Amino acid sequence: MITRFGVGARMSLATEYNGTGYFAVTPQWPYDGALSTAEQTRQLLAKADARLAEIGSDKSRLLFVAIILRDLADLAAFNETWDHWIEDVAPPSRACFEAKLAHPDLKVEMIMVSATEVPSAQ
Numbered sequence: 053m054i055t056r057f058g059v060g061a062r063m064s065l066a067t068e069y070n071g072t073g074y075f076a077v078t079p080q081w082p083y084d085g086a087l088s089t090a091e092q093t094r095q096l097l098a099k100a101d102a103r104l105a106e107i108g109s110d111k112s113r114l115l116f117v118a119i120i121l122r123d124l125a126d127l128a129a130f131n132e133t134w135d136h137w138i139e140d141v142a143p144p145s146r147a148c149f150e151a152k153l154a155h156p157d158l159k160v161e162m163i164m165v166s167a168t169e170v171p172s173a174q
Contacts, residue, residue, distance in 0.1 A: 057106055066107050072115070073107040073168045078161045085157030089126035092159045093133040100164060108169035111137070114144035118163040124150040130160060 057075075058065030066075035079087070079095035087095075104110050121130060127148065144166075153161055 055107075057103075066103055068107050068168050071168055073104070073109055073166045074164070075103055075107070076161060076163045077103060078158060083155050083157035085159075087159075088129060089121065089123075089159045090129040090133045093130050096160060096162060097133070097137045100162065104164075104166060107166070109166040112141040113167040114164060115167060116165040117144050117146040119146060119148040120151050120153065120161045120163075121148065122150070122153050122159045124148070126159065 053069075055068045056064040057067070066073055068074075077096050077100045079092040080099070083092075101111065104113075119130065119134075121127060130148075153159070
């Protein structure tokens with residue numbers, strides 16, 4: 053069974069199917085372009101922790117993360133924040149991309165795939 057979280061007219065905030073959760077996460081809205089990439093990343097990771105918990109997972113169960121940065125020159129600042137967040141668990145596979153993001157004040161976005169609590173057989 054597919055479970056959708058935060059269902060809206062355009063999208064769901066997360067989707068879970070067969071023990072795997074899928075979602076994208078951005079910093080807090082409204083985006084603050086005055087914040088550094090590291091500061092936006094901290095906001096984003098706090099939201100990711102909450103979203104992971106909502107779908108029955110946590111960062112230790114992440115399988116894959118796609119990191120999208122507005123500017124790859126910010127990769128070192130991103131990595132410093134990421135490394136601190138992930139230091140107490142085995143890190144997931146990941147890929148990093150530079151791309152034009154949907155809002156001019158947005159500096160980082162992630163797509164996450166995680167293992168979730170597998171529902172008991174009925």
